[in-house]
Structure formats: C-alpha cells, structure tokens
Amino acid sequence: MNLIPEPWWLPALLAGALLFDAVASVRPPAFIRDCLDGVRFPRDWWWTLIVIKTLAVGGLVVGMWVPGVGLAANVGVVVYFLCACIAHIRSRFLRQAFWINCLGMLAIALVSLTGAFLL
Numbered sequence: 001m002n003l004i005p006e007p008w009w010l011p012a013l014l015a016g017a018l019l020f021d022a023v024a025s026v027r028p029p030a031f032i033r034d035c036l037d038g039v040r041f042p043r044d045w046w047w048t049l050i051v052i053k054t055l056a057v058g059g060l061v062v063g064m065w066v067p068g069v070g071l072a073a074n075v076g077v078v079v080y081f082l083c084a085c086i087a088h089i090r091s092r093f094l095r096q097a098f099w100i101n102c103l104g105m106l107a108i109a110l111v112s113l114t115g116a117f118l119l
Helices: 009-026 030-038 043-062 069-091 096-118
Strands: none
Touching (some): 009 069, 030 096, 043 069, 069 096
C-alpha cells in the first residue's frame, strides 16, 4: 500500500472531477437539482455537499505530498459515493443521473484508490 499516490495523476483526476462537481453545485444545473430532489435530499442541506467535495479536493491535493492524507481523502470519496448510490437505490431514483454521475464518480474514485494507493 502506498501512502503517497503513485501515479499522482489518478487522484489529481479525481480531484479535478470533484472540483468541477463542487463548482457546478454552487448554482446547480437541472440535472444536479433533479438528482438531489430525486433522492429527496433536503435543499437546506445542499451546501454541505459543496463543503464535503471541496474538502475532499483539498485532501487529495495535499495528499500528493503528505503521506496518508490522500489515501484517507480517497477512501472518504469512495464512501461518499457509496452512500449516494444507496440513497438512489433506496429512493428508487435510478435514472440517467444515477448511472452516469453517481456510478461514474464512484468508478473514478475506485480506480484512483486502487491504482494510486493499493497496487
């Protein structure tokens, strides 16, 4: 197991995708609004997702130089998207947003975790 990512660009790719997601969530486009409404996530709490994603980006970036931080951040991102998948399944909101956005981000997070830290 690596405590510093190797290759570094896998968590960097994940950080870029999360940063884009966090910035887009500030004024969420229709597909993000539909997704959050579809899983019945309260609008008053939407801001927390931006904070979580931004902190994950920070952890992934800092983790390129500080041992263990990137690993912890990457694991946190995997858990975050596993929880999102569970929310989609429980609410039976299995539209395109689930298959592309939720499972897509989970796949990127898993590839980063296994490719940069576990192999």
